[in-house]
Amino acid sequence: MKHPLKKILEKRNSGINSGIASFCTANSIVIETILEYYLNSEDYVLIECTANQVNQFGGYTNMTPIEFVKYVHTIADSVGFPKDKIILGADHFGPLAWADKSESEAMENARELVRLAVLAGYTKIHLDTSMFLGSDDTSKKLSDETIARRGVELYNVCEEAFDERCEKYPNSLHPVYVIGSEVPIPGGEYEEKDDLEVTSPQDFEKTIETYDIMFKEYGFKNAWDNIIAVVVQPGVEFSNEDIHEYNRDNATPLCEKLIEYPNLVFEGHSTDYQTEIKLKEMVEDGVAVLKVGPALTYALREGLFSLSLIERELIIDESKRANFIEFLDEIMRNNPKYWEKYYDGDKFEKELQRKYSFSDRCRYYMSRQDINENINKLFENIDSNNTPLGMIRQYFPQTFLKIKSQNSLSAKNLVKLNIINVLEDYNYAIEK
Template sequence: MDQSLNANPVQTLLQGRGRGRQKGIYACCSANEYVVRAAIRRARERNTVVLVEATANQVNQDGGYTGMTPTDFRAFLDRLAAEEGMPRERVFCGGDHLGPLTWRNLPEAEAMPRALTLVRSYVLAGFIKIHIDTSMRLADDDGQSRLPDEVIARRGAELCAAAEDAFTAYTAAHPGASAPVYVIGSEVPIPGGALENEDCVAVTRPEDCRATLEAFRAAFAARGLDRAWGRVVALVVQPGVEFADESVVKYDRAAARPLTACLERWPGLVFEGHSTDYQPREQLREMAEDGIAILKVGPALTFALREGLFALERIEAELLKLRPFPASGFRATLEWAMQRDHKYWGGYYHGHEADRCYARAFSFSDRARYYLPVPRVSAAASTLLANLDREGIPLALLSQYLPAQFQRVRAGKIPLRAEDLLIDHVGGWIDDYLYATIE
């Protein structure tokens, strides 16, 4: 660690793993307000920290698909933390897949300047964990061969240099700020899950892992980034986990052992696991124990949110049989929005229309998450919650459709209020990650 700078809390936490209650940290990769509230509430209840990460295509200098810049996202997190009674300093902000991802259809000379602006904007907004991702081919790269580690590392070092320059500017207005930590790598899974269902996934070979690390070390040294290299905390690898439309490849500790054994040679470095969504809690814990100490999850949490909304709508449907009131029509509105625009799901869901209709509602890929912010969909969700609060939720129906929340209401842990039930349902999925990363 660069001792001339204030310690980065993520690096401090990772360096202390094994000597206290923390075995690692999970990253909540979502910009959905209900999901982020669930993550903050669980962290507050467990007296721990929470790491929330924004993805490059979700939040960027142009607004991304959420309409938020990095500064907007940081303000969004600060607002939710304040509203949830969570100290700001316990809500860590990270950037995921920062690089030319959004501009990969452009040649390097056009894509990289945009990526540099992206990384600078994250650092200038106070993000303290930066995942540099240059693993994707650009328009003028050879499409027939694997992108060389040297190219990936060179571009990554270029982005790191931009981040370091941005941090120097940031400290002028924020003296005492913690310098960002970096996550690097070349075998980076596709953001949001695989395009096709798979039975197994090849684990990164130890020799490839070592080659990647050495390529990045050399590229950082060539740019004079020795101090920044001391803040590289993790390497993204493929430990053998993935999910897709209707499949989940579970972690196999024995198969991953040759890879995880590499960490014994690199004190202070951990692996970052992407696509850990839907892993059983015991497998998540094994991953953290084996040094895959940063567990990233996103679609599984919005899957849980959609699941909770569907359950609440079933309660609404039962109430409508007892007394008339304007129904929310949430599920029908979500389907309307997805049918109207195939952009976010067309490449993922295949087969007959009945199969695609099922996938739009229930797929593990959870492409529905892109449509939750659509104004009509968001309004339908708000109407659903308001209807239930106004009409009242019978405990028998709560037990039928959200049994875990029924038990927590009866124990006095959460109020019988639609939004709290929904957030708590998402929190139940987060509990698996807290089990994995906290003693």
């Protein structure tokens, strides 16, 4: 069977601006919403996790690669979504989570991570070796040769793992790979930037040439049959307070160079918060894989905050409220490891960033049991009261237009409809 992502390449070569959204998330409500949204569609759904979220040591979700597969498939079963229509992706898989270690230790962990991913059935692997490791000389730029050598080492492990998987599952789909040395930081930039430099055509071409040399050195004659995309910086990014919109004029030289490589597309990271028009322009210009993550959990958080404000008005007795806004902030203040390095300023400024930053560091806390218990209490409080339609319009103005029936008015559905606002932007961009 041909990999669905290779079919996108075929369509593009026939003149159809085909693309796919890559949903990088481990949140159960978000994944459930995505699968419900595409339930009656013929499209494949691409769901990815990062090396920080999921790895052999658990990551911040406490899941290994095989456990993440089971987790997604369990949600799929609950909504009746066919599991064979899900493409599981590994994002930033490489030494990212161990970048402070020496090359020997970091790459050993990276090799085991990609091996477990392929054995678990991931079929889209982003081989990310773009970061400095603990033993690297940080006084000079990390060379393309070092990045490519490490990437090809991981590619070799993946191919060996696929052969091993086929011994148990002979009809397994061969993985496809994404490479690239100009990889944006997972989850957005730490600092605000006035200007964002688009990858130059020369740097893109150098990445291809360097990988080609390394593939040949390792004896891989047909490796490019399995490489579908290169991560580049097309000029989109977000940080705590800024969103850099796509400017196709700035990306024209890079996108014109892509024409010389008809079997490749660009993968765009940090496309969160772009407008539907900008997303569509990116797909038209060759950025055919649109990765989105924090914007989805931001929409979830946004919906939960709106419900919490409704709860304040509906429930007079404060002791009976979930008080999600305050509860979440207390959890984050008591466990600051996932946000304290990323949010600057005084006490008030940090409080605002914990709540409203585009980086959405609160997503790291959403898998906690106490957070989910609080969310369920919030849902119960809203559903047990008669919320006036005018109040729903007040706190969910965009979502209000999508309410089709009384069922849509449940608390969880209101949050899902808020997430669907994001999904619709990406669906518009990739519509055939």
